[in-house]
Amino acid sequence: PFTRIGKTEVLCFSYILGFSRRQYIDFTTNRTFFTLIRRHQDAFHYYEGVPKQCLYDGEKTVLLRWEAGRPVYNPAFIAFITHYHCKPIVVRRPETKGKIEAPFQYVEKNLLNARTFQDLDDLKATAQWWLRDKSDKHVHETTHRPPLELFMEQERSALQPLPLHDYDSSEVALRVCSIDGFLDFETNRYSVPYEYGADILTLKATEQEVFIYSPEIEVVAHHERLPQGAGKTSEKPEHRTSKKIRYGLEPVRDAFLALGNHADPFLSGLKATYPRNAGFHARFILHLKETYYADDINMAFHHAQRYQAFDAKAIERILLAKAKPRTLESIRNEQARKELEKTLPRIEQRPLDEYCTLLYREEKEDGKDSEHPGADSDPGQNLPQHLEAS
Template sequence: MYKVDMYYTVQTLHRQGYSKRKIASTLNIHRDTVTRILKDIKEGRQVPEPVKKIKLLDQDREIIKKSLERGKSAVLIHEMLVSRYKREVAYSTVVKYVRDMKEKEVYIPIHSDPGEEAQVDFGYLGLFWKDGKRVKTWLFVITLSYSRYAYYERVCDQKVITFLMCHIHAFEFFMGVVERVRIDNLKAGVITPDFYEPLIQAQYAACLAHYGCSPVTARIGRGQDKGKVESGVKYGKNNFLPRIDHRDYYRLGSDLTRWNEQTCNLRLHGTTRRIPAEVFKDIEYKALKPLPPERFELFDIETRKVNAFGHIHYKNNYYSVPYQLIGRELVVKSNLSVLRIFADNTRVAVHDIAKGQGQYITREEHQPEYKLKKPRSYYEEKMITIGEYAHNFMLELENIKPRHWHEMIRGILHLCRFYDNQAINLSCKRALSYGAISYQEVKTILEKKLYCLHEETEMPILSGFGHDLDIYDQLNK
């Protein structure tokens, strides 16, 4: 099917006196075609009538239309046509037909005033070597919507604290703050989904509020909402990355800074046809809000589960929380020097972050009362209650074993569950008289009721340590 240009060409040559044979030879078309075109022109048809192609799915147009009205996707429509109507049609054909049926959306350019908006996005750069390891590297980009003045930074993760730090660096690079920041819809974008947890949202909003601006998210699947920064990401990947002939993460940072200042912001912008740095200096910088006196204090926010010991694990150390929270998920908030721990938005513990590794940092008030280490006065009072000999036994044990007497005294106090105070007191008296100062000796006396015997009765030898050592002195003479 020849188009309108062929009609005009045939008409022009015919007016210049060319015969039909010569026109056909000149244009390399059939003479019958020349005759038909001249006939159409004579009858007033200067433009060829379009030939309507019959598409494979035209016969099912109404079925597809009703399915779209019910909200069915192209996948479901394809399955229905193949299984129910036995159509031999490819999925790609259905997708194209559905796309043509949908009403085309009209877009309106979004214009921003100076200092009104900045757009933020990430772009993947590839793998680079950092400290002996290959790490995934992304390009953080924030573009001022009016001047297209941009700030670029390379990062090796997309954590919230990294995201916020990039914003802080950008504001300091611009030497001012915009009214609002438009970010990607992070549930479907490049930031990890946990960024949209309520606490993380609050931290991001708090950071922007500190600088006097507010966040606005782009709609899912609407790249045109932040087209300025997406163009900036594409420009960085197409213009900066091909210049890099190495894979060193640290060199990449200095190269990016130099390119950002000397190439990116000094180029003639393809859309505005102006140089971003000049527009920023002459117009937009004056419209920015001033930076606050102090930087926003960044916090690393994570969740941790309390282990069976009543501690949470953070940066290779363990920090105590109230024992009632064992097994629960808590939120930890750190500024790299102080660790704050929250349960249901209520602060339950505060610790200084330890410098070493594998340490247990424990506060006594976090432990159950029965697990707390008792003072000496507690044990002395208990032993005095049992009796005079029990108290003397404790004093002698404390003198012999200054580091381990607590455990043995706790054992003797445990015996109060099975024996009365008088029996325990007399058992301590017998143990003292034979110099058998240990928990096991007192327990044996109680079990065998030796406290009922006269003191002249010999104590049973409980171990090799019970021998009279004077014998060895006799042998050495």
């Protein structure tokens, strides 16, 4: 446990070079895919180069499964690691796995043993000191040389140069903005201007910052990234120009009417049925955009009007019965598919008559035209029965 903040689960990332045994380590509070590739980038910059291949022990962020004795890698990880022209290799031999696991034992016995740390930042700072003054300079029991010395003499020149630009390790996600002007991400809340309430916005998170983009892909908010799972709120004063806009129907009227042509008459019925709580029902319906397409919600309005069911729960029941739920991720995939279609050449199917004509001409060239009287006439006429165009 840390002396200042108490008990916290911490994970150690280790990257060690196979020849010199020079090691890089860092500590994190999670083992997500994005954390993994960011620590790789830190290691590459620490060594000022990239190895040609890297060994892994089969973690899920790297390897999806084995199939017919061959590894099936995580495509997202392959996109990252090949950016640095590095080949991943998943090891299965116990002898090779020892080279991967032994450095963790060294860290535990030499760095962590009998030391206390105030918090994660203190642990990370101590680890950097330990790498520089201890790990790099100690005599390794296998090579009988200090890792830094052997690295500088023989291994550094064998590393590949770093690319001109690092791989973009940002996390990108779609989020429905709440009516009170917040986006939820990793249990934390980030403010945006009120006018984007109920809109589907794009969130891009680096390791230190969070950027939020409008539907027109313009930056509408910029925050410092909060710790994962902290349950905190980051609210910018410039996003809160008026307190009145937070409540009632008026702040969400435009977003509600944008759902489709049936939204306006449904809203009129909603106000007549719930003159004091129409805003609550409108907000509830707008939150359904996170699960259903706007077109489906619009058709639910039309169905509800036929039965005078002016109620948010009625819309939810209609959608459950008649619409297919979708995730925000499916929106991004659909947009990518449409963009790809624009770049591909359009392929038109030939009329079947052309294939019949082609087959008839081939038979004629093979000397079989004697079986077909009228060969000099229109090839579409007098075709054998099995070649007649349909």
